[in-house]
Amino acid sequence: MEYLSNILFALILLLGVGYFTRNVKRLIRNINLGQAVDVNDNKSERWRNMVMIALGQSKMVRRPIAGVLHVVVYIGFIIINIEVLEIILDGLFGTHRIGLKLLPLGVYGFLIGAFEVLACLVFVSVIIFWIRRNVIKLARFWKSEMTNWPKNDGNIILYFEMVLMTLFLVMNATDVHFQALNSGNIVSQNIVPLFGSASEGTLHIIERSAWWLHIVGILIFLNYLYFSKHLHILLAFPNTYYGSLKPKGAFNNLDSVTNEVKMMMDPDADPFAVPAEDAEDEVPAKFGASDVQDLNWLQLLNAYTCTECGRCTSECPANQTGKKLSPRKIMMDTRDRMEEVGKNIDANNGEFKEDGKQLLDDYITKEELWACTSCNACVETCPVSIDPLSIILEMRRYLVMEQSAAPSELNNMMTNIENNGAPWPYNQMDRLNWKNE
Structure with a gap:
């Protein structure tokens, strides 16, 4: 019976970490459904981007209020959870505040004191976030794509953080031995009077309950991430590392098409020449x-990393002028379709069974795709280097090259360029007329 608590703790820890590991494998499988792309160039710049953007939050603080609050929550939550290491060791070995045995009292007190101050700052920041989302109701949190689940998800994670910070402080406040040390209890000593009439036995029960609820809550939070937009807590690092290093205006050209155009313009080219066996410019099975x-x-990976913050949509000129396009929805739809495909694979023994659906039309409409101005505002403003435009352009490429389904205005323009060398319907002999358009 002496080790029953330790065994129970180990089982809960094993289940929590095991389920998380299972979901991570599923996540990796889903991401690997995508086509190969080489993003291993310029590693020094990639590391710098990851440190500055994911770790340093450099793009978050462009909007100072939300940015500073997010930095507080981010840093506070990460640092406070160093305490989880002590909880795990105590739970596995049956000790109590093992840190006191491993560290000098002054060092231990400084760490716990810092954790308590950060816990308060996180709690206050989360309250402000909740008010911005639910009382002030910032427009970007209430767009049409923010249906019940996305809206609830944002609040659920805020409640999680409030509860976890409260449990941490209550755990410290009701720990009689810790309070007697009078070191590190910067905040919790002010909570002690709330339990003034409680006996030492009652305080011990409250402290143990808060301890258990805190670690179980951490494990639940960890496993909730897979189903939440807050998966970006983990994926922001690889996403910013592998983010595009090309200039924002650079388009992704297909080598097969480029070579075909070069051949058409080369009078000495042999159109019937057989390409070398090792040629890398084979025509793809599908354009776009x-x-x-x-x-x-x-x-x-971009789709799974999306924070659903709505900065991209709030900066999108098409969205601002009332058009259907929302870059955030593009990413959310891509992720939802990816999850649907993943469940299909799971249900069919590792093989995808055609379900009569696709991302185009069933999730993302042609109207949304053609509303995009390709201005890169969404890419520039994203705090974790997501590129909705690249998905839009690939789907446009499919419409044009596979279905010949470009809008009539675009077809007219391309016909004019082909015939007249310009987008306007004037003969090349009438170039001076163009100035009047």
Whole structure:
């Protein structure tokens, strides 16, 4: 019976970590459904981007209020959870505050004191976030794509953080031995009077309950991430590392098409020449993308990393002028379709069974795709280097090159360019007329 608590703790820890590991494997499998893409160039710049953007939150603070609050929550929550290491060791070995045995009292007190101050700052920041979302109701949190689940998800994670910070402080406040040390109890000593009439036995029960609820809550939070937009807590690091290093205006050209155009313009080219066996410019099986399997794995990683913050949509000129396009919805739809494909694979013994659906039309409409101005505002403003435009362009490429389904205005423009050398319907002999347009 003496080790029953330790065994129970080990089982809960094993279940929590095991389920998380299972979901991580599923996540990796889904991302690997995408096409291969080489993003291993310029590693020094990639490391710098990851440190500055994911770790340093450099793009978050461009909007100071939300940015500073997010930095507080991010840093506070991460640092406070160093305490989880002590909880795990105590739970496995049956000790109590093992840190006191491993560290000098002054060092231990400094760490716990810092954790308590950060816990208060996190709690206050989360309250402000909740008010911005539910009382002030910032427009970007209430767009049409923010249906019940996305809206509830944002609040659920805020409640999680409030509860976990409260449990941490209550655990310290009701720990009689810790309070007697009078070191590190910067905040919790002010909570002690709330339990003034409680006996030492009652305080011990409250402290143990808070301890158990805190660690179980951490494990639940960890496993909730897979189903939440807050998966970006983990994926922001690889996403910013592998983010595009090309100039924002650079388009992704297909080598097969480029070589075909060069051949058409070369009078000495032999159109019937057989390409070398090791040639890398073979015509792809499909131009562009109509479903998630046609996108590359980095674009799928982008979709899972989306924070649903709505900064991209709030900066989108098409959205601002009332058009259907929302870059956030593009990423959310891609992720939802990817999850649907993943469940299909799970249900069919590792093989995808055609379900009569695809990303194009069933999730993302042509109207949304053609509303995009390709201005890169969404890419520039994203705090974790997501690129919705790349997905939009791949799906447009499919519409034009596979279905010949470009809008009539675009077809007219391309016909004019082909015939007249310009987008306007004037003969080349009448170039001076163009100035009047």
